[in-house]
Amino acid sequence: MAIIDIVKHQTADGELCYKFESDDLRMGTQLVVHPAQTAFFVKGGAVCDEFTAGTYKLDTENIPILNKIINLPFGSDSPFQAEVWFVNQTAKLNLPWGTPHPIQIEDPRYHIIVPVRAHGQYGIRVTNPRVFIETLIGSTGSFSSDQIEQFYKGRIISALNTLLAQQIVINGVSILDINTLLLSMSDSINEQLNQLLGKYGVSIIDFAIMSITFPQNDESVIKLKNAKDLAARLNITGRDVYQMERSFNVLEAAANNQGAGGQMMGLGVGLGAGVGVGNAVGNIAGQYMNTNPSQVPPIPQSTPLYYLAINGQQVSNLTVENIAAYIAKGVANASTLAWTVGMPSWLPIAQIPALASLA
Template structure:
């Protein structure tokens, strides 16, 4: 095998570590180390001497540790054997990462568990080449970016799941508001990941989260949006006004029901209940030959809600609404025969009406 007179490596795209293909060197050989490279001499699996950028002639004063191991002569051109490794210390900023499966996170604001996907990019550089070779490279003649990504994919995703969840919970960030906090979450993740990479001689110089999102077809996304809308309505209208609004929404739906008005809490059609009562009454009259008095005509009531006239409502609908929300008695009301609007609380049929004065709806 020919004796080597010059040792160098011209950097290739994606390569992090390159082992020089020959270990047969000559005393006086030239070693060329390019910028952003570090060269190591190793013998018997042990790293000896280290060189940064520059051109060196291999002599005793340049490789003192290697000289002690193999007893190099002080002159002449005697050959010797040693492994030479080149490590690239350039920054790499375009490595991609992404979650292969969704991360389950609980929204700290609305307490709904949602699956989220995240992806981004990161950058690194080798800041301790000897530690990097010892812990990751070993005796491999070549080590590139793809191998590094493979090594760290599991560690990266496992740590990110905990780190992202910790940041979201600590800052109480709703999943729906994450896009406005990506920079802060990215910085937090970078600081948390640095110690894990430094154990391998690697320094994280960039970590960006490009997106954290919920799959659009996931049912939990709709639940989260509903919770947000409800929270916004409660904040704008107030809890009491919202409760009042809900009471009348239900009353309006009951009025439009084909079976008649509905009991608010039980969800039973009043018309159905009256129909059952009718059959029961017919049976009793057949047995006892008792003729009841005529049923009084139904009274229609109108209410003022948010300065608008609402109704008509039946007496039973008003009573059911009062059971759900006693504040309704403060609304202005009117029925046939009245000259003016008056508070509902002044109506004799609803006087002192509240939940305690009326039994709950009859179960189905």
Template structure:
């Protein structure tokens, strides 16, 4: 058995926990712990004492729990077995996540099921090295970011999908405008998942929901785009939308008449008749309005009710109607004359 008198971190730079490969120690062994690290001692499957950054000499004064499990000889040089785990407590901000399967959500504005994908990243820090090693690392030699993501992936995806679904439905947020709520949703999600990570001695430093998007080739997304395009046309044309669409169909039918043969001509005639009916209705309405205006008689000078042409008394109130006096003038000199005059009193010309 090789006796180790100096222990120092010699593992990869991107792991959260690394096990010292030897377990033969003696009292007096030098243990070097780098900045932002802690060393956790294991004995007989139990996590015991924790050493912080610096150079430490193994002795009963600074490893009191280990002392009770080790038979100390009179010369303190007898080897004993103990495991040492180095835990990296530096912040890792590059923990990336993404939904493997789309989240089907009923779009609250257009009532169409839309598949959403979400992507982001978060940062973590090991705050309790002893709890982290005992509850998560176990007996593996190395524990890196990918293993943490694999362990928490189920919890993350469950909480993220549930949160996004409730947010969209309860707040009636359109998937087309959801990007405006990313910061708010990121903060809420960080608070939501924090408790689960804390159980393992891990702190969520930050959490970012970077993007929420939809697959462009999905049938429901294509259908939503078509609806939005039609809505935009309707907003532009307003009440004339149906008439404009009829003219578009007629134009297409006319352009396809040669290729479509009789069928194309039939479609064109049908559409043409439809447009003709629309125009006839408009003309008919206009003529009816004009006719009603022409046939309407004068109004009573007292009650303003319509009375027949030439009536001397109002049939509604009985008041006498004053007939307008018609005046005539000579066509040559302009002198006023009586209605039955045959010659102008001014110039004598025959009228």
């Protein structure tokens, strides 16, 4: 091949590293290194002399390390062979990333394991050209820009599985709400990735998590949503009111249970629950327990007594007139939750036909 008289390379957009197409050089060859570039001579896999931006005429004085290997006489223009690698130190931005497989993460609030995926983008810049080129030379004989990108993306993704899980646990926020913390999580992971990738001579720039997703129809996600709904319900009505409602459900099921044996067992449970939620319901259950078990007495029909949830507390055995008085005094209003025997769940006063006119 012809001897090369000038060695230079105009970096392509987004290119991090380039190996000059010929290694047939001679003393006196001109080397041109553009701004934001660093050039290296490589011989036999060893990184030798380094050149920053400028124009150089090669001689035995400015390539001392390489000259020890090729051992050319001083002042000669003898040909020699050596690779010339150009490293670009401008940033390559807007590189996409994504977790190829779901990451199994335990929700830190509700302790349900959910498969999550994440994607975003990042930038990469060479901050230590010598370490960077030594990493590449030690790995393979040549690198395309795409190969270099995949080399570092693989290391980023492998680290992300652990870092994402750590961030979710550290923040203590449910996976259902984690997208509200993407910015702070991105900054923290950016810092940790730079610590991990510093040994390769590169820095991560503007690492961003754009979204964290999970399959909406996955059984674990459905459980997680139900757990969140229950927590919200308890927060609104209070735990005591929620437990009272569950007790009423037990009594309601007992009252509707068919068969003497089933009714005895159901109302036996109802008796215990009724004592906790109101004497009226408890008396019905107790009245049944003293009756001929072969005959199930009907629940007496009378003016219904209501229960209100006011300031997180149960107010029991209220007539319609009592509730009207509460509303008049401002103690209750249209949105106050109420319940009576026969209702499947608590409802606002405004949604109960017998009480709606009061509000």
